[in-house]
Amino acid sequence: MKMWPFLLLLVTLLLSTAATLPSEALNVRGHLLKSKTFLSPAIFLRPGSVSNKIYFDVAFPKGHIALKSFDAEVVDEHGVPVPLHETYLHHWVVEPYYIPKGADAAETKLSKIIPRRNSGVCKTTLGQYYGLGSETRHTATWVPDPYGIEVGDPVAPPEGHEEKQWLLNVFQIDVAKCTVSLKYLDWLLTMAHDLGCLFVQIEYQVEKCSSEDRAKNDCVHVQVAKQILPRGGDIVFGVAHQHSGGIGASLHGEDGRLLCESVATYGEGREAGNEEGYIVGMSTCYPKPGTVTVSDGEALTVVSNYSSERQHTGVMGLFYILVAEHEQQSQL
Numbered sequence: 254m255k256m257w258p259f260l261l262l263l264v265t266l267l268l269s270t271a272a273t274l275p276s277e278a279l280n281v282r283g284h285l286l287k288s289k290t291f292l293s294p295a296i297f298l299r300p301g302s303v304s305n306k307i308y309f310d311v312a313f314p315k316g317h318i319a320l321k322s323f324d325a326e327v328v329d330e331h332g333v334p335v336p337l338h339e340t341y342l343h344h345w346v347v348e349p350y351y352i353p354k355g356a357d358a359a360e361t362k363l364s365k366i367i368p369r370r371n372s373g374v375c376k377t378t379l380g381q382y383y384g385l386g387s388e389t390r391h392t393a394t395w396v397p398d399p400y401g402i403e404v405g406d407p408v409a410p411p412e413g414h415e416e417k418q419w420l421l422n423v424f425q426i427d428v429a430k431c432t433v434s435l436k437y438l439d440w441l442l443t444m445a446h447d448l449g450c451l452f453v454q455i456e457y458q459v460e461k462c463s464s465e466d467r468a469k470n471d472c473v474h475v476q477v478a479k480q481i482l483p484r485g486g487d488i489v490f491g492v493a494h495q496h497s498g499g500i501g502a503s504l505h506g507e508d509g510r511l512l513c514e515s516v517a518t519y520g521e522g523r524e525a526g527n528e529e530g531y532i533v534g535m536s537t538c539y540p541k542p543g544t545v546t547v548s549d550g551e552a553l554t555v556v557s558n559y560s561s562e563r564q565h566t567g568v569m570g571l572f573y574i575l576v577a578e579h580e581q582q583s584q585l
C-alpha cells in the first residue's frame with residue numbers, strides 16, 4: 254500500500270511595509286512580497302487507486318490581499334519530490350468560497366457553500382483562481398507587475414455570507430504527499446484584474462490517426478473552440494493546460510491574430526520534474542501591457558493540438574488568461 258502523499262503549496266503575496274518583515278519577504282515597488290509554504294494532510298492510496306480530496310478553510314494567508322503566484326509540488330513523507338510515474342497529479346485547484354455568516358466552516362455542508370468563481374467566461378465549469386496538473390513543476394504562475402489577483406474584499410460576499418479562504422482540491426492517482434506555495438500582498442491599493450478562462454472542452458477524445466494520414470506524416474488532432482469575452486483589456490498572462498499527447502495550444506483574436514501560444518514540454522528521464530512521456534511544463538505568455546489587447550465582446554478562438562499517433566481518452570485543452578481592464582489599470 255502506497256501512503257503518505259502530500260500536496261506542498263507555495264503562496265506568494267504582497268503585504269504592507271508596516272508589517273514585520275519576514276526573512277523570505279522581498280520588496281516590490283515599495284510593498285513587501287511574502288511567501289508561505291503549506292503541506293496538505295497525508296493522502297493514503299493503494300496501488301492504482303484514485304484520490305479526489307477537497308479541503309476547506311485551508312490555512313493559507315487570509316485577509317484582503319493580492320496574489321502574485323501559487324505553485325505546488327507532490328512530495329513523500331520525507332519531503333522528497335515524487336515522480337509522476339509513481340504518483341500522477343491530475344490536478345490541484347484553489348479558490349475562495351462563501352459560507353453563511355456565523356456558520357462553522359468545518360461543519361458547513363457542501364450544498365451551503367457558494368464558490369467565489371473567477372471572472373472568466375466559464376465560471377460554472379472552471380472557476381478556480383489557480384490550478385495545474387502534471388505540468389505544475391515547470392509552469393509559471395507569476396502575475397506580472399503591476400498586477401495581482403485580489404481576494405478577501407470585505408464588501409464582495411453575497412448578503413448574509415462571509416468569504417472563507419481557501420478551498421483546495423487535489424486529484425491524484427496512486428500518489429504521495431503534495432506541497433503548495435503562494436505569494437500574496439496585503440490589499441493596500443487598487444489592482445485590476447479579470448481572470449479569463451477559455452476552454453476547448455472539459456474533456457474530449459483523440460482518435461488514432463488513419464493509415465492515410467500516417468503516410469502523409471499528418472498525425473495531429475486539432476480541436477477548435479470559440480468563446481465571447483464580455484470585457485476586453487490587456488492580456489498580461491496566458492497558459493494552456495493539456496494532458497499527455499498534447500503538443501500545445503494557441504489563442505487567437507476575432508481577426509485571426511495570434512494572442513498567445515503555449516507549448517508542452519516533455520520529460521526525458523525518471524526523476525521528478527523530468528519524467529519521460531509526461532508533460533512536465535507548459536510555456537507561458539507575458540506580453541508587455543498594452544501590446545496584446547482584446548475588445549469588449551470579442552470572439553476568441555482556442556486551437557488545441559494533440560498527437561494522434563495513438564488514441565488518447567479524456568484529454569483537455571484549456572487556456573487561462575489574465576486580462577487587465579483598461580479603465581482599471583493602476584500601479585503597485
